[in-house]
Amino acid sequence: MADLLSVAKLAGVSRATAARAFSSPELVRPETRHKVLEAAHRLAFRPNNVARQLRAQTTKMIGVMVPSLDNPVFAEQLQAMEVAARASGYSLIVTTSEYDASRESEIVEEMLRQRVDGLVLTIADADRSEVLAKLHREVCPYLLVYNQPEAADIPTIGVDNRAAVAEATRHLIALGHHRIGMVAGSLLQSDRARLRYEGYRQAMCDHGLTPRPLIEMPRHTQAELACLEPELSGHDGLTAVICTNDLLAISLIGELQRSGRSVPGDLSVMGFDGINLGHCLYPSLSTVEQPRVEIGRSAVQILLAMIRGETPQPLPLPHALREGESVGAPPTSRQVLVTRNPQRNTP
Structure with a gap:
């Protein structure tokens, strides 16, 4: 050699x-x-770049932890991060927590052992996190993405989750919906879902409407109609729901249509994230759009500033309401919704 x-x-x-x-x-x-x-x-x-970087006390590597690579939200974020990092001479080490908070400390410890220069993390719960308690004792700079912690001294980049869902709720109310619910995965898996639920509750209360209890699904991105069924029946049944992410909304639309229901005729469905797949559906998904590419690019820029010893104060990035065919006005006369089996209805 x-x-x-x-x-x-x-x-x-x-x-x-x-x-x-x-x-x-x-x-x-x-x-x-x-x-x-x-x-x-x-x-x-x-x-041997590694040997040279270690002598200089830098590896030019950024550790990135996201919940999953199945969700296009994180895939688009990572692509933007990789482009921005490469332009500044950095590489990414990417790993997933699979929405398991118990794995987060182990993952971060492994990346610290690899002497990354900084960390970009999306964690389960920024206000009750063993990972953040550990990082407070480390010298490695870190930045949260999508999390929205109460502590002002924890740097984070993303949208204002409360304000975004409050706007989506007001949009449904303006269309005439009064019986609006919210669907999420386990709150233990996502503090973003909790904040979005708070925004929904606030908007409902501001308009003199009664917020419904959160409807939790066993899985974060896959709907089970049985969990929602009790809220659809009767004279007080829901006419609209907001899902805490687009994949969950897309899954729910499929389950509703397979049961013989119409979207938005029987139930309006709103998503959150703004993934491109929502454009391709029929009905197209109405959703709250996050600037995913800008979030990824900004994450790298902010972290590199922190690595240089600066103390940036990132502000929430703007969200946008993207209207689609999955949301419409409520039925003028509400009938009791029953599960219809397409096979039984076939002559």
Whole structure:
């Protein structure tokens, strides 16, 4: 295997000059740099970046933890982060917690062992987190994404979850809906869901309406109609629901249609996230759109500023209400909804 000395000899330069061509190429004359790089190519030599970075007390790596890669929200965030990090000479180490708060400390510990220069995290509950308590004792800079902790000294980037869902709720009320519910996965898996529920409750109370208890699904992104069924029946049945993420809303629309119900004829369904898949459905998904690409790009920029010793104070990014066909005015006369089996209705 070729080494740096072999490259220097083939290029006709000193070992120090060859090393400088890789570590500080701007300090080496272009023609000399070209000779060194050409010699390295001929000898299939690759410089040991890890060793050089460790000597400089930096790895140029950012550790990233997200709940899942199945959700396009996190995939789009990561893509934007990778582009921004690469432009600044950094790489990402990505791992998933699978919505399991008990794994978060283990994941962060492993990334700290790899000497990452900083961390970008989406955790289960920013206000009751063992991970954040641990990071307070570390020197490694970290930034939360999508979380919205009560503590003002914890840096975070995302939208105002309460305000976003409050706006979505007011939109439904303006269409004439008074019996509005909210559907989420387990609150233990997402503090974002809790904050969004608070925004829904506040908007309902502000309009003199009674907020309903949160309807929790066993899984974060997959609806089970049996959990919602009791809230659909009777004269007081729901006419609209807000789901705490788009995948949950899409799953719910499918379950409703398979049961013979119409969306939005029988039930209006609102999502949250604004993933592109929502455009492709029929009915198209009405949702609250988060600026996912801007969130990912800003996360890298803010973390790099923290690594440089700065103390940025990021502000919430703007959300947008994206109207779609899954939301409409409530039925003019509400009849008792019953589960209809398409097979039974077939002559």
